[in-house]
Amino acid sequence: MIPRVTASIDLDAIRHNLTRIRQWTPDSRVMAVIKADAYGHGAVQVARALRDLRSESDFAGRHPWEADAFAVACLEEALRLREARVYAPIVVLEGVLSLEELRLCLHHELQIVVHDDWQLALLEQLPRGARARLWIKIDTGMHRLGFEPEKVAAVHERILARRDWQLCGWMTHLARADETDSAATQAQIDCFDAVLADRPGARTIANSAGLVAWPQARADWVRPGLLLYGASPLSGRTGAELGLRPAMRLESRVLALRDCRAGEPIGYGAIYHCERDMRIAVVTVGYADGVLRCLPNGTPFQVHGQSAPMVGRVSMDMVTIDVSAIPQTRVGDSVLLWGEGLPVEALADRAGTLSYELFCGLTQRVRRVYP
Ligand SMILES: Cc1ncc(COP(=O)(O)O)c(C=O)c1O
Structure with missing residues (x-):
């Protein structure tokens, strides 16, 4: 049967694009964003292409095209990856909606983004010894998800009170990183830095536009999605102009x-x-x-x-x-x-x-x- 419409996915191009990302930000770890079925490219196939499955148990020698972790929007997307035997670290960007989801996250060793008090309250219902891996999201100006900066100290204390929890790091999301002349991005970065000044822990700020256009947003981890697929996050510029290959x-x-x-x-x-x-x-x-x-x-x-x-x-x-x-x-x-x-x-x-x-x-x- 001749397919009516075919999307041919070039996994080598995706590896090339991740390697290109490392050139921009050689000191950051890469959380490859493969939510929404890897933006239509097939999350399982993309995840497998971006990990050397032979080294999954001993992840010492990293290839430049390998992702350090994956990010998905929700538990369902993460479970699909685990079912496909993707055992790499996976971050659930929206976090959980219920205690049942939380338990599943723990069972599958998923890293959970916590962005609101009610999610912390759910976590506190877990029995002692439950090993939750957490990213704390701070709202630095996008006003979508995240704790308000004034709440961060209290949130941090609640997390430190549970020694069985692992704080993977701190996260924020940029609202206008694609607008290279906007002051809003620098204000978000300044806010994030100020709130976290003395607090230990990894930091992640940048999506694709952030990591290309705002070097000061590169931090310990970057979270590219679109760049992996070879398209440009900046208007007026194509992926090819940024050294990417369309996937x-x-x-x-x-x-x-x-x-x-x-x-x-x-x-x-x-x-x-x-x-x-x-x-x-x-x-x-x-x-x-x-x-x-x-x-x-x-x-x-x-x-x-x-x-x-x-x-x-x-x-x-x-x-x-x-x-x-x-x-x-x-x-x-x-x-x-x-x-x-x-x-x-x-x-x-x-x-x-x-x-x-x-x-x-x-x-x-x-x-x-x-x-
Ligand atoms: C929290 C978060 N980080 C990173 C990304 C990746 O964004 P982009 O595809 O622009 O790199 C997204 C995508 O919407 C996101 O929601």
């Missing part, structure tokens, strides 16, 4: 070809009328695969390495593209939506969104292959 190539197929006359409308709502006699290819990818319906006319896909602009509206299973200038196009030919030579960032710009959303929005109908 995903998204391709579909030509399902039909038709010759349309000048003035004829194409597709739902007739939002496009042929400007001249045109050869239109119908391509088997639509919003049910994750291609956003808001993509405008003119969005460039590629056939035979040449640009083929989209015309008409994205429908559930199909898009239509202009292949008038590519006469060798045949039914069954591959159509590139993004990948090497066609940056995902360009498509994201067209859609008024970020490459994050395009990656994460790919649905189950898209076949993932690992050539």
Whole structure:
């Protein structure tokens, strides 16, 4: 069966990108963010690619492409990795919602982010001797998750009171790291440093944009997600310009070809009328695969390495593209939506969104292959 839409994932590119991250921040440890199924790239496959499984029990000799730990959003994502025998350290960024989840985290030796009093209260219900591994999250200005700076001293005392708990470190998250001229990031870093001034423990601040654009945010650990997948977290710059390799190539197929006359409308709502006699290819990818319906006319896909602009509206299973200038196009030919030579960032710009959303929005109908 010929897959309609294929996302080919280049695990070597992901290893390359992690190696590139180490060049930016050679003294930091790397918590590779593989939540949301590794941004659509397949969390289990990515985790396996970023650990030398032979050295899992004795993690002494580290390769530059190896992650020191993984981060996922929630327990369910962490358990999927453990089921797939990924025994590396895993951090659960949202922490837990219940005592039952907490017990599961302990059972599977997961590291838990604690960001609120009620989570600490849950932890305090554990019996003495329960070995919880904790990251404490501080809200330094994003106002989403984390303890307020004034509460940190009290939180720290509560943690120190339980000798069986391991404090893995302190965490904060940057709200505007991609805005290289904003004062907000420096203010967050200053706040974090001030609150933790005399407190021991590892620190982690930076996501992808933070670690590229804010050297002072690199700290003991960095938490890159997007960079691993080869896309740029900074607007106006592509992953390739940052020395990254795109890890995903998204391709579909030509399902039909038709010759349309000048003035004829194409597709739902007739939002496009042929400007001249045109050869239109119908391509088997639509919003049910994750291609956003808001993509405008003119969005460039590629056939035979040449640009083929989209015309008409994205429908559930199909898009239509202009292949008038590519006469060798045949039914069954591959159509590139993004990948090497066609940056995902360009498509994201067209859609008024970020490459994050395009990656994460790919649905189950898209076949993932690992050539
Ligand atoms: C707490 C936290 N750290 C790190 C990341 C990774 O972000 P990025 O993909 O921008 O590197 C995320 C992603 O949203 C996050 O929520």
